[in-house]
Amino acid sequence: MIKVDPNLCKGCDLCIEVCPQKVYENSSKLNKKGVYLPCPKREKDCTKCHLCELICPDQAITVEDDKMGNEGDESND
Amino acid sequence: MKYLRKDRLPNIFCPGCGNGTILNSFFRGMESEGIDLKEIAMVSGIGCSSRIPGYVKCDSLHTTHGRAISFATGLKVGNPDLNVVVFTGDGDAASIGGNHLIHAARRNINLTVICINNTIYGMTGGQISPTSPEGSIGTTAPYGTRDKPFNLSELVVAAGASYVARWTTIQPLQLSNSIKKALNNPGFSFVEVVSQCPTYFGRKNKLRTPVDMVKSFKENAINKRKADKLIADGKEDELIGKIIVGEFINKKRAEFSDNVCNLSKQQCGEEHATKSAYLSKLEY
Structure with missing residues (x-):
């Protein structure tokens, strides 16, 4: 489960560059802050390496290990 | 995230600034070493990178420009049990505080200095710093700088530090490993992180985003072992414009605050001369 906090993200796109599985993609429209948020479009490919979490300069990304089984809650689109 | 002061977020750094990445790597290194944030005191000077301790839930000291390491020396000698971490930038550590940096390394005092080297003065508007690479353009060098930059890691190794490593922000895992070793090392530990400043360095040097x-960084980073091999083969020209990353030294030697404690034990019979003087005054 990948969560991107829309209040913290500044749209630097480093997560898109750094992800080895190319999970992220830019969203098509601006949010209210004027930022194209990264969307985890291919979340199934995620291997939980937590590299995006580590590289995010604004601490906006949290990657949770799928133990709870909560899916379908996408706040980014 | 749990270590940050949530009321201060989002942080003041420009989009894509490396400071946040380094903070994440620091937390990761600290967690894997098993150190609690309560045992850590963060000291910083002036600059973009020196704003980092303001976002962390720990004791912190924001000091005058360039003097972060001298304040940290006092803190460490006053309370040797404390884990003192200095966050400093290249302008803070190399230009105005260059003298403090080399002398702290010479004394081998048990500090962890994380130098965030963005190769430019970001906070004041993009002036050329002592670590700007040759030929780079800044506000004060519109035709490109002609001076040779400081090689900070080599400088600190020569001054006598016991642990020195250099990484870039694209290698956060190696960086957190190095920070872990630096926190563990009894002696002066220096971790230089080559960081990006897209706002001032990138915009003027055709690296806009x-x-x-x-x-x-990914293209230009070259490991220390590979670089040593190239130098041994006489191919030094290939290293121009490259960033040599890796561990530069990891060698233990006598530490400053231990020396001070031993001296006060010899002369006064008590371990902490400063503390005992303070306490005896309180009794009156």
Whole structure:
């Protein structure tokens, strides 16, 4: 489960560059802050390496290990 | 995230600034070493990177420009049990505080200095710093700088530090490993992180976005062992414009605050001369 906090993200796109599985993609429209948020479009490919979490300069990304089984809650689109 | 002061977020750094990445790597290194934030005191000077301790839930000291390491020396000698971490930038550590840096390394005092080297003065508007690479353009060098930059890691190794490593922000895992070793090392530990400044360095040097800057780090980073091999083979020309990353030294030697404690034990019979003087005054 990948969560991107829309209040913290500044749209630097480093997560898109750094992800080895190319999970992220830019969203098509601006949010209210004027930022194209990264969307985890291919979340199934995620291997939980937590590299995006580590590289995010604004601490906006949290990657949770799928133990709870909560899916379908996408706040980014 | 749990270590940050949530009321201060989002942080003041520009989009894509490397400071946040380094903070994440620091937390990761600290967690894997098993150190609690309560045992850590953060000291910083002036600059973009020196704003980092303001976002962390720990004791912190924001000091005058360039003097972070001298304040940290006092803190460490006053309370040797404390884990003192200095966050400093290249302008803070190399230019105005250069003298403090080399002398702290010479004394081998048990500090962890994390130098965030963005190769430019970011906070004041993009002036050329002592670590700007030759030929780079800044506000004070519109035709490109002609001076040779400081090689900070080599400088600190020569001054006598016991642990020195250099990484870039695109290698956060190696960086957190190095920070772990630096926190563990009894002696002066220096971790230099080559970081991106897309706003001032990138905009003037045709690396406009953070992604471009990070890609250039990826292309130009070369490991220390490989670089040593190239030098041994006489191919030094291939190293021009490259960033040599890796561990530069990891060698233990006598530490400053231990020496002070031993001296006060010899002369006064008590371990902490400063503390005992303070306590005896309180009794009156």
